[in-house]
Every structure is written in C-alpha cells, then in structure tokens.
Amino acid sequence: SQTIHQWPATLVQPVGSPLSLECTVEGTSNPNLYWYRQAAGRGLQLLFYSVGIGQISSEVPQNLSASRPQDRQFILSSKKLLLSDSGFYLCAWRRLRGANVLTFGAGSRLTVL
Amino acid sequence: DAKTTQPNSMESNEEEPVHLPCNHSTISGTDYIHWYRQLPSQGPEYVIHGLTSNVNNRMASLAIAEDRKSSTLILHRATLRDAAVYYCILKPYGGSQGNLIFGKGTKLSVKP
Numbered sequence: 001s002q003t004i005h006q007w008p009a010t011l012v013q014p015v016g017s018p019l020s021l022e023c024t025v026e027g028t029s030n031p032n033l034y035w036y037r038q039a040a041g042r043g044l045q046l047l048f049y050s051v052g053i054g055q056i057s058s059e060v061p062q063n064l065s066a067s068r069p070q071d072r073q074f075i076l077s078s079k080k081l082l083l084s085d086s087g088f089y090l091c092a093w094r095r096l097r098g099a100n101v102l103t104f105g106a107g108s109r110l111t112v113l
Numbered sequence: 114d115a116k117t118t119q120p121n122s123m124e125s126n127e128e129e130p131v132h133l134p135c136n137h138s139t140i141s142g143t144d145y146i147h148w149y150r151q152l153p154s155q156g157p158e159y160v161i162h163g164l165t166s167n168v169n170n171r172m173a174s175l176a177i178a179e180d181r182k183s184s185t186l187i188l189h190r191a192t193l194r195d196a197a198v199y200y201c202i203l204k205p206y207g208g209s210q211g212n213l214i215f216g217k218g219t220k221l222s223v224k225p
Contacts, residue, residue, distance in 0.1 A: 036215075043200075044157070044215040090156045102149075102213055104156030 002027035006091050006105035013112055019064075019078040021108045023091030026072065031093040033074040034102065035066055038088040050074060086112045117201045122220040125191045133186040133219055135201030140181050143205040147213065148175065148186050150197040157200065157215070160186065196223045 003026045013019060025031055035047040046059045048066035056066050063082050067075045074091055088109050092102040118136040125131040137146065148160040161168055161175045163184075168175040174187040188195055200218040 043217045046214065088154075092156070101147075101159050101162070102157070104158065107154075107156050109154075 002093075002103065004091060004093055004103055004105040006089075006108050008108060009106065010109045011111070013081050013110065015083055015112055016080050019076070019081050019085070019110070021076040021089055021091075021110075023074040023076075023105055024072055025093045028072070028093070028095065030071060031095060033068060034092040034094075035074065035076050036090040036092065036104075038090065040087070044090065048076070081110075081112045083112050086110055117203060117216060119199075119201055119216065119219045121217065122222065124222045124224065125188075125195075127193060127223055127225050128190050131188040131191045131195070131221065131223075133188075133199050133201075133221065134183065135185070136183045137201070137203055138182045140203055141205070144203040145205070146175065146177060146181075146184050147202045147204060148173070149200045149202065149213075149215070150195075151200070151218070152194075152197045160199070191221075191223045193223050193225060196221055 005024050007022055033050045036044045037047050038044050047064060048056055048058055050056050050068045053068055053071055063085060064076060064078050076089060088107050090107045091105040094102050116139060145162050145164050147162040149157040150160050151157040161170055161173050163175045163177055165177060167177060176185045176187060186199060198218040198220050200215050202213050204213055
C-alpha cells in the first residue's frame, strides 16, 4: 500500500533562517506531488506541484522554492524565512492518471519568530 | 475552475445523520464532485467523489442533484470523530495536473 511521510512534524525557526521540509512517498511510482500551505484559520493554498523529477510548477510567487530530486521525494525550501511563512505545510500525492484523489501527509507546522 | 458554496459551520448530535450541502451552480459536464475532510491538526483526507449518480462508500454517501447544481454529503451516523472541516471541490477528470482548489469548507461540530 502507498504511504506518504513528511518531516519534521513541527519546526520553530527565526526570521531569516533557511528552511527545508521533506516529503517522500512509498508504494507507487511516478506520482504527481504537491505542496500546500494552510495559514491559521484559512483554507489550503496550493504552492507547488510536480509531475516528474526536476519538473516543478509554482502556483504563487513567494519566498519558497521546491525541488524533486528523486521520483518519490519532494522538498520545500527557503533561503530566508519571513514571518508570513508561518503555517501548516502539507505534502500530497496522486496517481499520474486517473481520478483526482489526493493523499495528504500528516503535515509540518512551521512557526517563524 | 467552477466555484462551490458551503455553509461555514454546522452542528450535529452524535449517532444522528448529517447532511452537508454544497452548491455548484456553474458546474460543467466534465466536473467531478469531490469531498475531503480535515480533522484538527491533520492533513485532509479523501471522503468520496462522483459525477452524476449517487455514490456510497464505507465513510459516507454522496447524493447529487439531477441537474448537478448541488450535492449533499451524508454521514449516516455521526460520531465525535467526524468533527472536522468538510470541503466540497469540483475538478474535471484528470485535467490540469489535478490541482484541487480547496475553499473554506464547512466546519462540522458533533455534540455527544
């Protein structure tokens, strides 16, 4: 069966520090991968998606970047965090073809101080 | 993408059925209706989806209006674990890299 892992689960970082959140998927190949962010009390905002290794599409301009160095690995990064980067970051995957059923990870809660 | 409208919040009593409405008057013929739910401090989880016919699975039922301009997610017996935010989302089958756009959803509270 397929599983998705995200880490770290929680993170407190000072403004201006770098960020790296990692997501890996097991039990499937060539998945579509997604990063969403949920600010406190708000809906989910799609940040990045990837349909293959090295292929990244950005949905909104921001202080963050994403990379997909391996088929089942998706990394969210920042060189210098802003206060506004605080939030709940969620990785998700779905099969390349078929119904749009997303499976989400448990999330990474980032607090920037 | 077509827009959905849901109530901000609803309340239910434990062990009673819950009907969560969703309006999508601008739905197109190729849009599937998806429902996800998000428990507190967790990622969203898939609940159910359908196109025209009513659908049932182990979690819930989805009733789709004949004109497809509205749908209802039915939880047959609410439990305390069903307290969550429920999202109704439209998306064409397989299209546009499957980018599901989540709105604010309906926050369901379940009273014991």
